[in-house]
Amino acid sequence: MTTSDASTVVATVPDKPVGHDTASLPALSISAVSHSYGTRRALIDVDFSVAPASFTALLGLNGAGKSTLFSLVTRLFGIQAGDIRIFGHDIGQSPSEALRLMGVVFQPRTLDLDLSVMQNLLYHAALHGIGRRNARLRSEEVLSRIGLADRAGSKVRDLSGGQMRRLEIARALLHRPRLLLLDEATVGLDVKARADMLGHVRQLVTEQGIGVLWATHLFDEIIPSDNLVILHQGRVLARGEVARVLEESGAHDINSAFMRLTGTQSGSLGS
Template identity: 65%
Template sequence: MSAEPLALDVARIGHSYGARRALDDVSFSVAAGSFTVLLGLNGAGKSTLFSLITHLYAAREGKIEIFGHDVARESGKALRRLGVVFQARTLDLELNVMQNFVYHAALHGIGPAETKRRGAGLLERAGLADRAKDKARDLSGGQMRRVEILRALLHEPLLLLLDEPTVGLDIKARADILAQVRALVAERNLAVLWTTHLIDEVAPSDDVVILHQGKVLARGSAENIVTQNGVVDIGAAFTAITGLAAAS
């Protein structure tokens, strides 16, 4: 019996902008049904890697697979299994929440009736059922981000990518979003790659990939990385590994 394919397999990825090397021999994987944190300071290469995984950029060095499908050669099959939340806000502020859902789902071939059924269920579970007819511009920053996450789930992906999803939010909104995404991992067996520069978003049980200046310097569970570096927490491990002050 063959083993279940990895949700995401990044193998020896490199990328340059002219003479500047943004990523250098980057390799790591995300198991199905797991929460993995891609941790690195601003400028580490996280957004470039995100763009390669989502096929916004073509990978010229190395290979990326999503559930066994090569993003370069089988982009349709790979990307159908992928939900994405970009760092920049992407809701149409003049549309209401459900209209944003309908527009997005149509890009995946899902009709309005099915979208409204799925969308209503997602909003109900997230405690946002009463905001379905509100314009996106009337939502708080945290609510906008939670709606973007729900929108990314409409086509029922198996892997969810979130690029710095809590930037600019207050402590409570950040905690609510983290709790929402962690619950999805448990409830839906969803694989998540969460990119951040914020140390306090890492839990001891999380899988962690530390990316610094375009290179993977450590990968494994947060607990193991802490133990291997003989320190008390992941912040101290990050400092020891990168030789820089810990992110905060």
């Protein structure tokens, strides 16, 4: 995917108030989704859901199909087989209704390095149809929440890697989504920046009730209270609460469970 594709994935989605009819539905429902690149099958009958106000970790090696799945959910790729719904809205039949409920942080950086922090947010807000006055108020609010209020006028290129990632999360939250997708969001960050980002995202779940799908290849980014989906070579090998996955695999930790389910050796994933 290109930076321009990633940054415009929801460019035409209008900013609307969220209704109350979706409260009991999964934030994200993926049913029997398959995808191929020519003869290579990247996803095979993938099936899982993300509940509102929950943190779901999508764990897999590089090449497992995580980014392909994100491209399908965000409509960068068309669905070849299966069904994807966001709070009940089919992304193929009702894309605007579905995408307005979702925010995304892609693995590639999609910020404009030569614009200021505030300019990046205002530009993104304009793509969502948010009026300039409201956009500035929302931008100030999210910058304060992520601890970047004092950097609003700074050029993005002057931020640290961790600050850039926090800014991308802030940008994804501008239109007030109820589902947040993050694809390998901590790649390239140091240990403290990774921990800070995870803490911030988990806080969004508990304080704002946002459903989160967090794609990662790192075991230590997953905690016992998370929901877990293990994706390997395009197939879901396990899903459910961490304790359930460990019990069903007969393992004492996530590392061991992953090795038993996938047949990989210790150290194949990062820690």
